[in-house]
Amino acid sequence: MHPAEYYQRDRRIHPPALTPDYKTSVARSPRLALISLQGSVSETTGPVFGHGDLNPIDNDLIKNYAKDGDPVGERIIVHGRVLDENARPVPNTLVEIWQANAGGRYRHKKDTYLAPIDPNFGGCGRTITDADGHYFFRTVKPGAYPWRNWVNNWRPAHIHVSVFGHAFCQRLITQLYFEGDPLIPHCPIVQTIPDPDAIDRLTAKLDLNATVPLDSIAYRFDIVLRGRRSTMFENRMEGN
Amino acid sequence: MVVDARNNAPHYLRESASQTAGPYVHIGLAPGAAGFKIFDNELGWDIAGPNAKGQRIRVEGCVIDGTGSPVKDVLIEVWQANADGTYVRHEEGGARVEEGFRGWGRVITDFETGEWGFDTIKPGKVNARAKMASGVAGKVRDTHPDWQGRADENHAPMAPHLNLWIVARGINIGLNTRMYFDDEAEANATDPVLNLIEWENRRATLIAKHSGDRDGMPVYRFDIRLQGDNETVFFDV
Numbered sequence: 001m002h003p004a005e006y007y008q009r010d011r012r013i014h015p016p017a018l019t020p021d022y023k024t025s026v027a028r029s030p031r032l033a034l035i036s037l038q039g040s041v042s043e044t045t046g047p048v049f050g051h052g053d054l055n056p057i058d059n060d061l062i063k064n065y066a067k068d069g070d071p072v073g074e075r076i077i078v079h080g081r082v083l084d085e086n087a088r089p090v091p092n093t094l095v096e097i098w099q100a101n102a103g104g105r106y107r108h109k110k111d112t113y114l115a116p117i118d119p120n121f122g123g124c125g126r127t128i129t130d131a132d133g134h135y136f137f138r139t140v141k142p143g144a145y146p147w148r149n150w151v152n153n154w155r156p157a158h159i160h161v162s163v164f165g166h167a168f169c170q171r172l173i174t175q176l177y178f179e180g181d182p183l184i185p186h187c188p189i190v191q192t193i194p195d196p197d198a199i200d201r202l203t204a205k206l207d208l209n210a211t212v213p214l215d216s217i218a219y220r221f222d223i224v225l226r227g228r229r230s231t232m233f234e235n236r237m238e239g240n
Numbered sequence: 241m242v243v244d245a246r247n248n249a250p251h252y253l254r255e256s257a258s259q260t261a262g263p264y265v266h267i268g269l270a271p272g273a274a275g276f277k278i279f280d281n282e283l284g285w286d287i288a289g290p291n292a293k294g295q296r297i298r299v300e301g302c303v304i305d306g307t308g309s310p311v312k313d314v315l316i317e318v319w320q321a322n323a324d325g326t327y328v329r330h331e332e333g334g335a336r337v338e339e340g341f342r343g344w345g346r347v348i349t350d351f352e353t354g355e356w357g358f359d360t361i362k363p364g365k366v367n368a369r370a371k372m373a374s375g376v377a378g379k380v381r382d383t384h385p386d387w388q389g390r391a392d393e394n395h396a397p398m399a400p401h402l403n404l405w406i407v408a409r410g411i412n413i414g415l416n417t418r419m420y421f422d423d424e425a426e427a428n429a430t431d432p433v434l435n436l437i438e439w440e441n442r443r444a445t446l447i448a449k450h451s452g453d454r455d456g457m458p459v460y461r462f463d464i465r466l467q468g469d470n471e472t473v474f475f476d477v
Contacts, residue, residue, distance in 0.1 A: 014257050023410075029467060032442075035473055037477050040368055042403050042418075086252065107267060123267055124271055162269060166331075175259040192412050
């Protein structure tokens with residue numbers, strides 16, 4: 001039995017390393033070309049996480065740092081599936097998120113924005129996808145926040161998302177944006193992505209069917225990781 | 241694979257686009273470092289576990305940007321085999337590695353100095369792909385070694401290495417690289433991935449230096465240069 005092989009990453013979907021409007025990328029981008037490496041077992045395997053690594057409350061940001069009440073803000077559910085490029089679910093994979101609070105302030109010693117910390121909100125969560133690749137989080141919708149890029153740059157509301165997949169070469173960190181946010185087209189980080197359709201796929205859609213009436217609004221966000229390739233011409237006639 | 245009903249052609253989804261991990265990556269992936277406790281079990285601090293076979297080592301370094309300055313908000317993930325050269329894996333009924341050996345970890349840099357470091361064990365040799373090892377295109381098939389594949393004339397081993405993945409503010413898509421060991425010169429000389437790098441002088445950017453011992457463990461120094469002079473080799477994996 002061989003580990004799966006993976007489709008080549010289409011780098012035209014992703015932001016290039018050097019994107020001068022996002023200023024920090026200028027000194028932090030390699031100048032030389034990447035060396036293409038056909039996947040060996042070092043790239044086509046990846047870490048395994050189990051439910052023993054997590055607490056059941058870890059995906060509930062309304063409760064996982066609550067001290068004397070719930071956090072302030074728009075209560076939302078973020079849910080979706082982790083799929084590969086073949087539209088197959090990616091089960092049992094770790095999904096981690098982090099975000100600012102409703103006012104756009106991060107609970108991080110380096111964040112000095114004047115909007116206040118919420119004493120009942122930590123801003124991070126994690127979960128493991130189920131057998132169908134499904135995940136969900138409960139949280140509050142993050143606020144926009146200013147950052148020192150151009151003088152008047154504001155990040156759209158966003159949630160950072162980290163996904164593992166089953167191979168180290170599937171490892172991905174991205175950001176979730178919210179449907180209809182007028183800051184999206186103005187953001188130099190969003191606009192590092194050359195393909196408008198790829199930006200649209202990072203935009204979570206309002207999902208009224210998953211909304212809990214009188215409780216929480218839901219957004220749907222599917223995450224697509226690299227697909228596994230069948231190698232039927234070798235000694236794996238079974239394909240995937 | 242989904243089939244498009246209109247023309248019966250295969251229809252693939254497209255990978256989600258990467259975005260930078262940003263300045264506050266620690267909140268999500270290392271909240272203790274961000275200054276608060278939230279999870280009972282913060283992941284990534286113990287790569288090898290107490291039962292791991294092999295030589296315990298310390299790896300240290302710094303990530304340096306194009307101005308020569310240390311990057312103080314980087315997060316690095318490590319993926320490695322155990323001392324036998326075996327990886328933990330998802331398929332095939334669980335791992336054939338020691339209990340508690342995870343093979344994966346993550347570290348962040350010191351916010352003041354930019355220095356990072358982790359303890360692990362030195363990995364064993366792992367088998368490469370056949371064609372990369374032999375260089376005989378068309379004669380030897382380019383096969384992927386199986387999980388427990390043994391080295392033979394078609395499957396030369398890769399020298400011991402750690403796979404590293406680097407994310408930070410200003411890095412739009414995680415950077416993959418490898419760390420090799422300077423005291424494995426013989427194995428490095430025939431490593432198929434190092435030999436894939438056409439520019440011989442660039443191979444040295446992937447080789448960590450044994451810089452003495454501490455607490456009975458060899459310490460390896462591995463600085464990563466994102467840009468400019470001696471820019472580290474990064475891979476499209």
